[in-house]
Amino acid sequence: MEQTESKRDWYKKMSFYQIWIRSFADGNGDGIGDLYGVYDKLPYIKSLGVDGIWFSPIYPSPNVVFGYDISDYKDIHPDYGDLDQFKKVLGKAHEMGLKVIMDLVINHTSDEHPWFLESKKSKDNPYSDYYIWRDKPNNWDSLFEGEAWEYVGERDQYYLHIFAKKQPDLNMDNPKVRQEVKDIMRFWLDMGVDGFREDVINFISKKEGLPNGLFFLPAAKGMSHYKDGPHIHEYLSEFRKVCDEYDCFQLGEGPMTTVKSAMNYLTGPTKSLDMMFSFDHMMADCLYTEYLHRPFSLVKLKKAFTKWQKALDGKGWNALYMENHDHPRIISRYGSEHFHRESGTMLAACYLFQQGTPFIYQGQEIGMTNIKLMSIDQYVDVSSITNYHTYHLKEDPERRLHRIHLSSRDSARTPVQWDDSENAGFSVARPWFYVNPNYKKINVAKQEKDPDSILNFYRKCLELRKGSETLIYGSYNEFFPKDPSIYMYERCLGDESYLIICSFSRLPVKPKKPEKYKGMHGELILSNYKETGKFFKPFETRVYRYKNK
Ligand code: GLC
Ligand code: CA
Numbered sequence: 001m002e003q004t005e006s007k008r009d010w011y012k013k014m015s016f017y018q019i020w021i022r023s024f025a026d027g028n029g030d031g032i033g034d035l036y037g038v039y040d041k042l043p044y045i046k047s048l049g050v051d052g053i054w055f056s057p058i059y060p061s062p063n064v065v066f067g068y069d070i071s072d073y074k075d076i077h078p079d080y081g082d083l084d085q086f087k088k089v090l091g092k093a094h095e096m097g098l099k100v101i102m103d104l105v106i107n108h109t110s111d112e113h114p115w116f117l118e119s120k121k122s123k124d125n126p127y128s129d130y131y132i133w134r135d136k137p138n139n140w141d142s143l144f145e146g147e148a149w150e151y152v153g154e155r156d157q158y159y160l161h162i163f164a165k166k167q168p169d170l171n172m173d174n175p176k177v178r179q180e181v182k183d184i185m186r187f188w189l190d191m192g193v194d195g196f197r198e199d200v201i202n203f204i205s206k207k208e209g210l211p212n213g214l215f216f217l218p219a220a221k222g223m224s225h226y227k228d229g230p231h232i233h234e235y236l237s238e239f240r241k242v243c244d245e246y247d248c249f250q251l252g253e254g255p256m257t258t259v260k261s262a263m264n265y266l267t268g269p270t271k272s273l274d275m276m277f278s279f280d281h282m283m284a285d286c287l288y289t290e291y292l293h294r295p296f297s298l299v300k301l302k303k304a305f306t307k308w309q310k311a312l313d314g315k316g317w318n319a320l321y322m323e324n325h326d327h328p329r330i331i332s333r334y335g336s337e338h339f340h341r342e343s344g345t346m347l348a349a350c351y352l353f354q355q356g357t358p359f360i361y362q363g364q365e366i367g368m369t370n371i372k373l374m375s376i377d378q379y380v381d382v383s384s385i386t387n388y389h390t391y392h393l394k395e396d397p398e399r400r401l402h403r404i405h406l407s408s409r410d411s412a413r414t415p416v417q418w419d420d421s422e423n424a425g426f427s428v429a430r431p432w433f434y435v436n437p438n439y440k441k442i443n444v445a446k447q448e449k450d451p452d453s454i455l456n457f458y459r460k461c462l463e464l465r466k467g468s469e470t471l472i473y474g475s476y477n478e479f480f481p482k483d484p485s486i487y488m489y490e491r492c493l494g495d496e497s498y499l500i501i502c503s504f505s506r507l508p509v510k511p512k513k514p515e516k517y518k519g520m521h522g523e524l525i526l527s528n529y530k531e532t533g534k535f536f537k538p539f540e541t542r543v544y545r546y547k548n549k
Pocket of ligand 1: 065068069105163199200253325326
């Protein structure tokens with residue numbers, strides 16, 4: 001179905017660039033990315049053709065989970081600058097026509113947040129009910145660090161943490177907590193930010209009585225009692241009202257949400273989010289850990305894409321992504337480091353032309369790849385470390401480390417490779433984390449000079465998308481869903497259609513032509529090879545335009 005535009009829907013035409021600041025660009029020479037670096041790189045971001053930035057958390061944080069453990073919601077981490085520098089970035093971004101979206105992490109705080117420091121002191125202080133305390137733990141697992149409960153002597157009680165130990169879950173059933181959330185939203189909206197990416201937002205309402213959970217997935221016992229919980233839509237509608245006072249959008253991260261329950265967030269009377277990051281397509285091989293690892297299946301990936309595209313068509317709107325700070329790099333994952341340029345460009349076309357608002361993660365636009373560290377001790381991501389010490393313990397350490405190479409979030413968190421100078425041009429000082437040794441080959445400066453680079457291909461895709469109502473609003477259809485090496489989809493509006501063909505194969509393949517296009521001649525609009533023939537070369541992609549079908 002074709003989509004129509006309504007007033008608030010400015011985000012539908014846009015695309016966004018995600019900054020995970022610590023590894024983006026170091027502007028003050030201490031080895032840590034910061035807002036000074038971001039300021040300097042705004043022209044670069046703009047040059048990609050994106051329309052906005054999503055900042056992963058830049059607030060004060062002990063950084064046990066790199067910013068997702070917040071100790072002050074209304075300030076900037078001193079490593080990254082201060083509020084004045086943030087306002088400077090925001091002002092400049094707006095001047096350049098870039099929107100700015102903040103990460104709103106309200107399922108939990110850091111255990112160093114003043115609310116928690118108070119809460120844990122006693123059962124009768126003003127913050128005692130800000131968190132979820134029990135005399136006896138239930139059987140829930142945390143997703144990052146063993147059991148979901150941690151004992152505190154002062155209260156002689158346990159607090160719930162669905163993620164790391166240092167991320168206690170807030171008690172959203174407490175109206176005071178919801179009031180705090182609304183204050184935080186207003187604080188940033190009043191400053192001028194344009195919306196929020198809402199962290200694990202489908203987890204914030206827990207089932208009354210916190211009943212024991214059944215085995216669901218490894219490390220997810222209990223999930224059915226907090227995923228899409230009983231009061232979720234009620235609470236989100238309160239937050240929505242705040243956003244309604246401003247011209248902003250809300251994008252929810254929805255781990256493990258099915259498309260069916262996503263509809264309740266994105267459409268109808270309970271609509272409280274404009275878009276959602278779904279996880280279905282991340283399950284085509286591994287997710288966070290390799291405990292679920294299986295060989296990558298294109299058919300599964302396509303099925304997930306098409307499921308969301310079809311379900312939301314004409315009813316809601318998709319957020320499109322392939323990479324972010326939580327997943328390994330896509331070339332290493334779905335493409336080929338050997339066919340680096342080819343697979344990096346093909347992976348761009350495979351999602352940027354779907355219906356939805358695209359997100360590009362820092363470094364994705366130059367095809368950064370997974371890092372292979374020599375020892376688990378060099379990894380810093382809490383979930384990678386836990387996974388290494390929890391799963392597949394019967395295997396030898398080398399094999400387990402290999403699993404981490406394939407699945408770690410740290411691969412997406414190495415410093416951005418700006419040029420071939422020392423530290424990849426990320427910093428004049430020694431960077432806080434390892435630079436991928438391939439930076440001399442893979443870097444922004446080099447790809448700027450090459451018209452056929454991955455970087456310039458991303459630019460072409462975004463330009464093409466932006467200039468075409470069909471690619472923005474047109475309907476989506478997939479062809480040959482069972483084909484194990486070709487992903488083929490069309491976007492149609494009025495008498496125009498685009499056919500996007502992506503080969504995931506290292507070998508030459510000859511895609512079939514869909515019945516409806518037989519005998520028609522399409523204009524080749526974009527491709528990642530200079531010469532195109534009947535056969536598709538390794539990881540070849542082509543975009544055709546058809547008129548008057
Ligand atoms: C989300 C974030 C992830 C974080 C987790 C816990 O999944 O994207 O980075 O670790 O929530 O806050
Ligand atoms: Ca710095």
